[in-house]
Amino acid sequence: MFVARRMQKTLVTLPPSASLAEAQDLMRGHSIRQIPVTSEDGKLLGILSDRDIRGAVLPAGLVPGFSAEKAETFLKTTPVEKAMTRKVVTATMNDTLEDAIVLLHDFRVNALPVVDAEGKVVGIITRTNVLEAFIDVLGVGEVSSRLEVVVPDKPGNLAQLVSIISSFHVNITSVLATGHVEEGKRANFFRIATLNTAPIKKAIEEAGFEILDPSMYTL
């Protein structure tokens, strides 16, 4: 999946000349924590986060005689280009959601502006957007039951499990295949659209697979 599918396309941006006070209002109004700063032709110049604003106010606050009133004046008169981060970690339209997850993680940022070939900002993808994708992929909130099956790490097991489940005319709403604590084994997680899992579990066990007993998690 490419980032375009999950990014926010209705963009809040700021010109570099806007004040930090304007930026703060925009952040509060849209419940966001970072705003791309763009030139008149939409090219990315930097990104301003709520942390950047705090960082700009902090040194000013150390000056003797600094007051709430002065802080307000400071925010109103300081342009965002003075506080923004210029070295921006971006995503491109060719990046996938996997790329975005790794970038967000490795560079420890909260958001990636998405830029096109000309360097224009076309969207933004945040940690929240990635979490939304994860919720969907896991099938959280969808009416379903969860099955966890441990299989030997050999090709064909997942296919066999899917065919057992489909023989009960039950939809699979989510699948995850991961490593398992035991070497040489993998764990397959299914979300299936049925209440009646008992006969499916029985058939899977009769085919020689191990169903994970969820009670073991309580230990």
Added chain:
Amino acid sequence: MKRLAFAYHPDYLLHTPPFEHPESPERLIAITEHLNNCGLLGKMTAATPDYADEADILPVHDREYLNKVESACRRGDMTLDAEDTYLNRHSYNVALLSAGGAIAGAKAVAEGAADRAFCAIRPPGHHAGRDVGMGFCLLNNVAVAARYLQARHGVGKILIVDWDVHHGNGTQNIFLEDPSVFFFSIHEHPTFLYPGTGRRWEIGKGAGEGTTLNAPMAPGAGDDDYRLTFEQQLTPAVERFRPEMILVSAGFDAHRDDPLADIQLSDEGFRFMTRRVAELANAYCGGKVVSLLEGGYEIGSLTSCIEIHIRELLEG
């Protein structure tokens, strides 16, 4: 000794699965036989169900949904959506009779003919939402009973205690924004069990914020865990809410012998839960409890726990 009404109708057996299915007529056959054998049937008064009036269903379900179920049955459809929620020609009428059983029990208590009621009804109801049937459920019986009590008997605040092992998602959604109905559900954690809802932060919406309380239990949880949750979560919530009547969505599938879930209650767990609900009813609403059968699929534990449930309703 409390006067206990018993709502049951032989036509509940007409809703039969077209394939092997845990929610079968044999459940009710076993329950009535067992209650007869242990002499409890004679200690209750019959509250004979009638088909629920549309006027009593429409506050809970959309007309389009009722039409959909009715015509699916007439066409001879075998299921509503997936194979969970099966249908035969009789299913719509039996669903009306099942809701009617909930009404019959509620009526007996509201009119003072009985102190409490147990409704041995099927199909079950707590997964059915306003416009959708699922998880073996066609009409939401407990929701119909609650709305009936409010509309016809002027009951104000109602507490629903749902201890079926599956979250009562249908009931929760129906009363999500309604501060007059407090919905408490204790169930296996949604990460591990159908329907995948009933997380602890689902607490109601809008005016109904705070009158939904979910207690998801870890797989393997037993009597002591349930006892603690009743003491720490249900009891203080009831003290604050002060219901005028308590309805129970009584499923018996949290029993350790039940094949559909991973909760490990013993018979004693069901004795405790019933006793606690009866005590709360005595303290806050003149002892009035209407209990409705939801799930419970292992005949041995289903019948023994219903016997215990009824004994506690009679004596507690």
